[in-house]
Amino acid sequence: MRHYEGTIVLDPELQDDGYNKQLDRIKKFIEERGGKIVEDDRWGLRNLAYEIKKHSQGYYGVLEWEGPGELIGDLDHMLRLDENILRHLIIHFDTKVIAEREEIKLRSASRPDLVDRDEDSDLDEEDEDDFGNDFDEDIIAGKEIGEEEEKVEEEVEEVAGETGSEQAAEEPEEEAETGSEAEETGGSEQDDEGRVE
């Protein structure tokens, strides 16, 4: 038996009802073929990072199961043919990864893990939940990031319109603030500047 995880993104037009039905169908399919569902995590409707078939939202479902490898080919085929499924991703976990994931769950319950290291302390509470639960917060975070980006870019455009070289020196600073929170931002300034031009 091998351990798998599948993420399925469904058409938002299905509504909650259709979404749950569809996932139940997939679950049934796996179980019929000798798989055993270990986890069923339904995130619900979530914003997509980019449009898929003109949809900007999608229903996310994450299934985890143990089962034979022969099942995967058929499952993949089935998911591929289904027009309500915008995207799917099936991943095999080896035993090391499974052990580690358990460990992370335990660890994150006792102390804030990597996720929240330099974010506000109130986020620590969310992290005590298992993975699925802090994704609602992620959507919000995603939106915020998106908005910030837009603002920055607008500023940059305005600046570029007014005068060229003088204020161009300010751009990297602004972008570095909102940009990647990498610890060594040394090189990123260059990179940003290059892309602005």
Next chain:
Amino acid sequence: MTHQKPCRFCIEKRGWIDYKEERVLRRYMTDRGKIVPRRQSGVCARHQRMLTTAIKRARHVALLPFTTESVR
């Protein structure tokens, strides 16, 4: 300063980076959606490899953008 700071994932002793940890992954992307090179982020080679697969998987299921250009 010759001593290099160990990578964050090494400190955590991580052997697996999940593509669903969107918040972590975003930290290793530029505001344009590119993957930050490890010369900038200080991530070690091993974890950078995990990070790239995780980001690419997350992109496939639209948790993360390929680029922010396409929106405009």
